[in-house]
Amino acid sequence: MYDFIRKFDFFDWWDAGYADKAARNLKSIQDAWVLSELHSCEGLRIGEVGGGDSRLLRQLADKNACVNIDKFEGAGLGPQKVVEIPGVDVARAYMGDFDEVLADESFDVLFSVSVIEHVIDDRVSACFADMARILKPGGRMLHAIDVYLYDEWSLMPAELAGRIGLYRECAMGSGLRWECDPVIGDEVSFRCDIASNSDQQIAYSCKLVPELREQKAAAQNCSIKMILVKD
Numbered sequence: 159m160y161d162f163i164r165k166f167d168f169f170d171w172w173d174a175g176y177a178d179k180a181a182r183n184l185k186s187i188q189d190a191w192v193l194s195e196l197h198s199c200e201g202l203r204i205g206e207v208g209g210g211d212s213r214l215l216r217q218l219a220d221k222n223a224c225v226n227i228d229k230f231e232g233a234g235l236g237p238q239k240v241v242e243i244p245g246v247d248v249a250r251a252y253m254g255d256f257d258e259v260l261a262d263e264s265f266d267v268l269f270s271v272s273v274i275e276h277v278i279d280d281r282v283s284a285c286f287a288d289m290a291r292i293l294k295p296g297g298r299m300l301h302a303i304d305v306y307l308y309d310e311w312s313l314m315p316a317e318l319a320g321r322i323g324l325y326r327e328c329a330m331g332s333g334l335r336w337e338c339d340p341v342i343g344d345e346v347s348f349r350c351d352i353a354s355n356s357d358q359q360i361a362y363s364c365k366l367v368p369e370l371r372e373q374k375a376a377a378q379n380c381s382i383k384m385i386l387v388k389d
């Protein structure tokens with residue numbers, strides 16, 4: 159799967175009880191997607207990549223062995239010190255470093271929310287290869303990746319446009335296969351059925367990253383949903 163999170167899906171997840179109904183941000187929509195995919199998991203070893211102060215591992219840890227894979231160094235405005243969550247182990251590692259603290263083929267499921275977009279271009283390929291390494295055969299990985307979509311593809315700054323293809327190429331180069339065929343093509347623009355962040359949340363985030371104010375005003379903050387499988 160390589161698609162955008164769509165509103166009609168989110169409405170279903172809302173009705174099914176996977177969404178935090180008090181939240182008004184894209185993260186809660188991304189969380190609802192992951193939970194819709196993983197809510198029935200039991201007895202699995204699940205790793206959240208860059209979980210930070212994870213909301214989802216708190217919900218998955220009662221029935222699964224969960225690991226938060228993060229160095230907690232504040233990257234991408236994440237936490238600067240380890241967040242202890244009952245029943246969740248911490249692996250202080252970054253995917254892409256091939257750190258021996260994470261054994262080969264040791265996870266049934268890996269997922270991330272708002273992490274992959276923080277990995278610099280030169281490291282995205284290593285990040286996917288490392289995640290493929292630690293996934294068991296038969297395992298799945300799911301990533302919710304923030305993107306900014308414009309009215310027209312031609313308006314998208316080159317460095318943002320390049321990332322859409324980069325994620326697809328690095329995912330395909332990792333040796334994993336798509337769970338279902340990719341939908342996102344080479345040239346994408348915002349469409350009204352794509353779920354996006356609230357203007358209130360965007361106005362708030364402009365205070366945190368003022369240099370992105372123009373981009374945030376001109377484009378919609380949306381999320382890719384990606385699922386890969388290891389045979």
Ligand SMILES: C[S@@+](CC[C@H](N)C(=O)[O-])C[C@H]1O[C@@H](n2cnc3c(N)ncnc32)[C@H](O)[C@@H]1O
Nearest residue numbers: 207208209210228233234236252253271272273
């Ligand atoms: C924007 S925060 C998101 C935190 C959390 N997923 C959430 O949705 O609240 C990005 C997190 O990714 C972590 N991170 C960045 N690159 C990473 C990598 N290569 N491997 C693991 N974690 C990474 C950072 O340390 C940070 O905690």
